[in-house]
Amino acid sequence: MSDGAPVVHARGLSKRFGDFTAVDRLDLDIAKGEVVGFIGPNGAGKSTTIRMLCGLLRPSAGEAIVAGFDVARQPEAVRAHIGYMSQKFSLYADLTVAENLRFFGGIYRVPREELAARMRFAVTMAGLEGRETALVRTLAGGWKQRLALGCAILHRPPVLFLDEPTSGVEPKARRRFWDLINSLAADGVTILVSTHYMDEAEYCNRIVLIDGGRLVAAGSPTELRKHDLGGALFEMESATLGAALTVLRAAPGVVEAAIFGDRLHVLLAPAADPAALAPLLAARGIAAGPPMPITPSLEDVFVRLVSRHRAPEAA
Amino acid sequence: MNLRRLVAIAYKETLQIWRDPRSLAIALLMPVMQMGLLGYGVSLDIKHVPLCVYDQEQSSLSRQIVDSFTAAQWFRTVAVLGTDRELRAAMDHGSCTAALVIPVGFTRTLFTTGRAELQTVFDATDTNTANVATGYAQGIVAQLDATLNARWQAAHAVSASAAGTVNLSPRVWFNEGLDSRNFIVPGVVAIILALVGSQLTSLTVSREWERGTMEQLISTPVTALELMFGKMTPYFAIGLLDAAFCLAVAAFWFEVPFRGSLFALIVTTALFALVVMGLGYLLSVRIHSQLGASQIALMLTMLPTTMLSGYTFPLDQMPRAVQAVSLIVPARYYVAILRAVFLKGSSLWEMAVPIAALVIYAGLIIRAAARAFRKSLD
Structure with a gap:
């Protein structure tokens, strides 16, 4: 493989389950050492895409080359060159940390003389020193995920597919997991990682946003953040978010309104007057703070991109 | 691989x-x-089959026959009967699965003619048990037969080689080992x-x-x-x-x-x-x-x-x-x-x-x- 060729290359990749199209003509290129964030709402087709790239699902159409091998024609060669972490934790809960590592070391035929060192590396990386003999079922979520990553990299695969590796993991452990991902990438490992935590997109070199099985946008976080939302973004506080949202969505000049944590984000058309919003809410008896102009976050961009993608005629 | x-x-x-x-x-x-x-x-083996005894003769030989029926575990005496009607009732009620009838004059007939009959009655509603119990009875009789045969030879001073001619009843093959x-x-x-x-x-x-x-x-x-x-x-x-x-x-x-x-x-x-x-x-x-x-x-x-x-x-x-x-x-x-x-x-x-x-x-x-x-x- 020449240096310039993408490590993961997909063209027109599609997967249909009966009448349902989970992934629809997806194009994807990932260069060596890149960390690509795969972002999209639940059911967007992230897992299906990753499974096709791992050779676990057969594409209905299109092609994908991973580490130089065709996923449909050479799935075994693909499997030997990848590490995969499935969305659901899938190590053996009734085996200990060391037993899981040794098992995958055997399965991947890690040279015997190197196995001890690599297991030690994985244990250190996962922060599981002193817990080698603990049954995996007794570990907390963050530790389990790091151990799963440790098992997936024992054979030093050039490509890693991580399907929502941080879901259900507490924020501090998530942060630590991303440090691991970035250090692996620094060693030249190519990584595609899906997540539904928008804030994690910041850790990626590049982001691929998909919805309904189709590519919505792709680019670096900086590029995406520059995306023109088509208006000005304001943040509002309210004790009754739901009621406020309903009113705001119907209000003149509002392009889009959404709940972000305990606040509301309101996208106003360039000509609209933000000062008109508060009286409108007050007229309905809804208490709300004044709209404050804010810089759009990546998440704002994603929400906008997805809604524009879903209803292109309205945007 | x-x-x-x-x-x-x-x-x-x-x-x-x-x-x-x-x-x-x-x-x-x-x-x-x-x-x-x-x-x-x-197990297809049946043990302790309930047995009614109707000993009409009441001789030492007849008692010996009854004993040989109950000595092994195959049969277990549940009733001693005195009349044909009692026998009939016992079988009807199912209080015994098998009955042993020793007729009057059994000993005399046996030792004068060299042949006598024992009667065994089986309740064949459970055919399997009846079959197996019949087998047991035949085996016991065969053994008895051999014992009596020896005694007959001794009493009549017949040589061992001639013993085969004096049979009490048809021999029944019964493999006790099976x-x-x-x-x-x-x-x-x-x-x-x-x-x-x-x-x-x-x-x-x-x-x-x-x-x-x-x-x-x-x-x-x-x-x-x-x-x-x-x-x-x-x-x-x-x-x-x-x-x-x-x-x-x-x-x-x-x-x-x-x-x-x-x-x-x-x-x-x-x-x-x-x-x-x-x-x-x-x-x-x-x-x-x-x-x-x-x-x-x-x-x-x-x-x-x-x-x-x-x-x-x-x-x-x-x-x-x-x-x-x-x-x-x-x-x-x-x-x-x-x-x-x-x-x-x-x-x-x-x-x-x-x-x-x-x-x-x-x-x-x-x-x-x-x-x-x-x-x-x-």
Whole structure:
């Protein structure tokens, strides 16, 4: 493989389950050492895409080359060159940390003389020193995920597919997991990682946003953040978010309104007057703070991109 | 197929069996329980048949006859009767299954004519018990016959060579040594091995699908054959251990005579274990749920092996169609092999036909199991 060729290359990749199209003509290129964030709402087709790239699902159409091998024609060669972490934790809960590592070391035929060192590396990386003999079922979520990553990299695969590796993991452990991902990438490992935590997109070199099985946008976080939302973004506080949202969505000049944590984000058309919003809410008896102009976050961009993608005629 | 991966899988599976109480229980307790249940419970031997005695003669010989009926455990005197009407009533009420009638003048007739008749009456509503009890009675009479014959010779100073001409009653062949247990217990071993073997492996792949660990496993370069042989190895060892236990119980506890070679026993047992475990594995691969796979494994082994293996119900007495169906029941061949090894001491060569059947079976099932495994989530 020449240096310039993408490590993961997909063209027109599609997967249909009966009448349902989970992934629809997806194009994807990932260069060596890149960390690509795969972002999209639940059911967007992230897992299906990753499974096709791992050779676990057969594409209905299109092609994908991973580490130089065709996923449909050479799935075994693909499997030997990848590490995969499935969305659901899938190590053996009734085996200990060391037993899981040794098992995958055997399965991947890690040279015997190197196995001890690599297991030690994985244990250190996962922060599981002193817990080698603990049954995996007794570990907390963050530790389990790091151990799963440790098992997936024992054979030093050039490509890693991580399907929502941080879901259900507490924020501090998530942060630590991303440090691991970035250090692996620094060693030249190519990584595609899906997540539904928008804030994690910041850790990626590049982001691929998909919805309904189709590519919505792709680019670096900086590029995406520059995306023109088509208006000005304001943040509002309210004790009754739901009621406020309903009113705001119907209000003149509002392009889009959404709940972000305990606040509301309101996208106003360039000509609209933000000062008109508060009286409108007050007229309905809804208490709300004044709209404050804010810089759009990546998440704002994603929400906008997805809604524009879903209803292109309205945007 | 790579040995390193196979060993990794076998080792992992062994650890999991060791830590899974359900698998361990099936592996270790089921054979013990079933050996006891089937070895003792399903015996065709009938003991302590309720007997009514109607001794019309009341002589020393007649009392001796009554004693000889109850001396063994076959019969147990429940009533002593005085009239024909009482006999009739006792049989009608079912208070006795068998009745022994010694007519008046039995002793005199016997010693003057050399021939006399004892009457035994059996309640044949339970034909099996009646049949077996008839056999016992005939045996007892035959023994009595021999004793009296000797006494007759002594009394009449007839030489031993002439003794054969003085018979009291027709001789009945009764092989007291033929315990039906000898016939059944080897079959019990086959049933246990079929049940336990298929149950154990029916859980192994379905468990990985159910727990989600299969998704990780099929993302690795592991092959279907490595997975199958790796997973089967520890179960195969357990199956052989169970078989050894059951066979030892058969030989030493139930004292079924063992006349064959240990080598032939081990070879054929391993072959049968491969067949039933391959079947369980095949189901486990096809059915992604532990419950479903183990239920179907139970269905496919329990009924056919108990009904159609010839273990208690002789196949040659079944309708032709049923006999034909029994040809596809692998336990049938193993039961035949076990009986031949235990009771006849047959060599491998003499059992070539059932062995060939098992070899073909093992080949087909292993092939099907290996092909059924798909490294795909589709």
